[in-house]
Amino acid sequence: MIEAAKAAKASITSVSFDDRTADVHVHRLYEDERMSCLTANLDDLRLSFRLNMPGRHWVLNGLMVLAAVRALGGDLGMAALGLADFRPGRGRGRALFMDLGDGPFCLIDDAYNANPVSLGASLGVLARRPQDKGARRIAVLADMAELGATAAACHQALIPDLKAARLDAVIALGPLMQDAARKADLAVRRADSPEQALNLLLPMLNKGDVVLVKGSRSAGLDRLVSDLLALAHQVHNQQMEDRRLQASRPGAAPQIAPMAFDPAGYGPAGYGPADYGEAKRNDMHAL
Known part of the structure; x- marks a missing residue:
């Protein structure tokens, strides 16, 4: 050129x-x-x-x-x-902060698509991300599609990036990603669908964890992200209801609002408008 x-x-x-x-x-x-x-x-x-x-x-x-x-x-x-x-759109590497009841964690939603360059870049972001003591780096990764005869070699070429990311756990969808993660000496769990991957991920999550979700569009990992957001939204609603009931009791002390979802940006079917499902702190105020 x-x-x-x-x-x-x-x-x-x-x-x-x-x-x-x-x-x-x-x-x-x-x-x-x-x-x-x-x-x-x-x-x-x-x-x-x-x-x-x-x-x-x-x-x-x-x-x-x-x-x-x-x-x-x-x-x-x-x-x-x-x-x-500028802020990245859904599935393009945006960091979402949510709480499923055990404390907030960070989800890096890069689920829209994947190729060798973009996956290596996302693993680099994860490797450089600071962590709280005891927090872990977890990756949910799917095979990269449409690579033809170079598919196996492209996945093997990611082994140095997988090692450098210092991952504590990997949930892999697809035989090529599973093989690459094992050869990177990582703790790998196999999943055959986004729903199965979510079931493996949920028991792992702890406060302060950072979770990267990335794979080819055909893997459907956006469904996993949508399901996580829906669960976090349910937890938030329950937290708000519990605090409302507590605040309504005679002599109850004022309560501070918990981490909340922006209702204008979240849709129960999954991705909503540009600000979909991003958890953020409300201004501190008494309920």
């Missing part, structure tokens, strides 16, 4: 995460479990901006956006503000 662009005498802008000879690259980066804050070099310009998600693949996407805006003569400041407002 580069040779074709040169032959057409087109302008070429190189973009890289860590190659400092590229026209657009990262100068400085800070990541935590919720965001990436970075300063980027764009030729002779240095620009700082924020992304509301962690992950080097998201950083590279942001750099590509800024490179395109600059090539078109657009407003880089407005583009940076737009990137700061």
Whole structure:
């Protein structure tokens, strides 16, 4: 493609995460479990901006956006503000915080699809995510589809990423992912459906755990995410009812609202609008 662009005498802008000879690259980066804050070099310009998600693949996407805006003569400041407002859609790596009764845990919903590059990137996010003491990293992973004759080799190539993610447990759907996880010396549980995977996952969950869900679209892991959200919504409703009853008793002390779902963003059938099912803290107030 580069040779074709040169032959057409087109302008070429190189973009890289860590190659400092590229026209657009990262100068400085800070990541935590919720965001990436970075300063980027764009030729002779240095620009700082924020992304509301962690992950080097998201950083590279942001750099590509800024490179395109600059090539078109657009407003880089407005583009940076737009990137700061962007949040990934359902199944695209969004972190959801929920509570099934034993304390909140984090679900990384990357269930929309999977390929070798995106799965490696998601495992990298999981590996760099900080953990509370005693919390675990759990992955629910399905075979990557539509890889043809390279399918087995592509799954085997993920073994270093699986090891680097420091996973405490893996629930694998499909023989190729099961084999790769075993060869990575991980504790693997086999599941033949999203429903079976959920039944294996639920007894594992503890407060502070981080769970990655990722697989090809054909695996249907979005159903597992929807079922988890529905369970968390039921738990939340019961918590609210219990607190309402407690607060109604004579002499009861004011109660603080528990972690709650945004009712405008949650649908009982699964994914709702853009803010579907994300658990978040209400402002502290007495019931």
